[in-house]
Amino acid sequence: MNVIDIAPSKAEELDQFAGNDMPLGRRLRIWGAISLNLEGKVSIGNAAEIAEMHKGAFEDYLSDHHVPISLLTIEDVMRDVETIRKLDKQ
Amino acid sequence: MKPPIIDSSPIISLAVIGRLEVLEELYSHFCLPVQVFEELQFHLTRHISNAKDLIEALKPRVLILKNALQSERTAPHPGLGERACLVLALETGITNLLIRDKHAKTYAEQQGWFCFGTMALLLSAKKQGLMLELRPYFETFAASGRFYTSQLLNHVLSLAGEQLL
Numbered sequence: 001m002n003v004i005d006i007a008p009s010k011a012e013e014l015d016q017f018a019g020n021d022m023p024l025g026r027r028l029r030i031w032g033a034i035s036l037n038l039e040g041k042v043s044i045g046n047a048a049e050i051a052e053m054h055k056g057a058f059e060d061y062l063s064d065h066h067v068p069i070s071l072l073t074i075e076d077v078m079r080d081v082e083t084i085r086k087l088d089k090q
Numbered sequence: 091m092k093p094p095i096i097d098s099s100p101i102i103s104l105a106v107i108g109r110l111e112v113l114e115e116l117y118s119h120f121c122l123p124v125q126v127f128e129e130l131q132f133h134l135t136r137h138i139s140n141a142k143d144l145i146e147a148l149k150p151r152v153l154i155l156k157n158a159l160q161s162e163r164t165a166p167h168p169g170l171g172e173r174a175c176l177v178l179a180l181e182t183g184i185t186n187l188l189i190r191d192k193h194a195k196t197y198a199e200q201q202g203w204f205c206f207g208t209m210a211l212l213l214s215a216k217k218q219g220l221m222l223e224l225r226p227y228f229e230t231f232a233a234s235g236r237f238y239t240s241q242l243l244n245h246v247l248s249l250a251g252e253q254l255l
Contacts (some may be wrong), residue, residue: 007130040192042193043169043172043191043192043193043194044099044169044190044191045169045170045172045191046160046169046193047169047174048169048171049169049170054129054132054133055098055129055133055169055170055171056098056102056129056130056132056133056136056137058130059099059102059133059236060136060235062237063235063236063237064235066237067237068238068239068242069099069236069237069238070099070190070207070208070235070238070239071192071243072190072192072207072209072242073242074241074242076192076207077122077207077209077210077242077245077246077249078207079208080206080210081206081210081213081214081249083204083205083206083210084091084168084206084210084211084213085212086204087091087092087186087204087206088091088214090091090092
């Protein structure tokens with residue numbers, strides 16, 4: 001059997017992200033979902049599914065914990081602006 | 091511009107700042123898949139005082155997918171609403187998407203479709219005179235639990251020629 005040892009600092013992160021009044025399994029699920037989203041591995045909608053939360057509720061949760069709901073970079077915004085410019089010319 | 095397919099997040103952001111009508115003014119025939127509409131119903135009802143009116147206004151825009159989402163393989167790791175937007179684009183041939191998620195955008199751009207997000211939409215609305223200033227709306231985001239990084243918001247404000255947060 002594989003045993004996962006959670007370091008104290010990680011446990012604090014779990015508390016911060018998921019609230020220490022939740023069962024550990026639920027906290028791990030939410031923490032994992034947030035981590036995967038922040039690492040760019042899954043979309044926010046997919047992260048909400050992993051966390052077993054509604055997308056809107058998941059976004060609320062992120063915002064409540066000062067985790068950005070958008071991972072867009074400045075370059076992304078510039079590209080989007082250029083896209084709109086192209087589309088407006090069509 | 092041809093009317094886009096719209097995901098839930100941009101609609102929520104506009105609803106939060108009380109400017110959902112900007113979508114109508116910019117893209118009179120926009121549409122959204124029923125999965126996105128269901129996400130919106132949940133979120134707007136919890137957060138917006140006139141949610142019922144907004145939901146009624148959005149109803150005529152809702153399209154139902156022909157294909158079951160479960161059988162579709164689109165972008166890796168998108169959520170249900172994002173996946174539904176991509177499938178709707180495949181089904182309808184609509185190639186403009188207002189969608190924020192990077193995974194969905196990457197897939198869409200690989201198909202040769204055009205994607206943009208809320209921030210670019212807001213800049214476009216200001217350019218067209220539909221919004222005088224973006225800064226007050228960004229302050230509302232912060233107060234209403236729509237947390238964007240200040241770096242991102244300030245960059246958009248600098249593009250809009252406004253005072254930074």
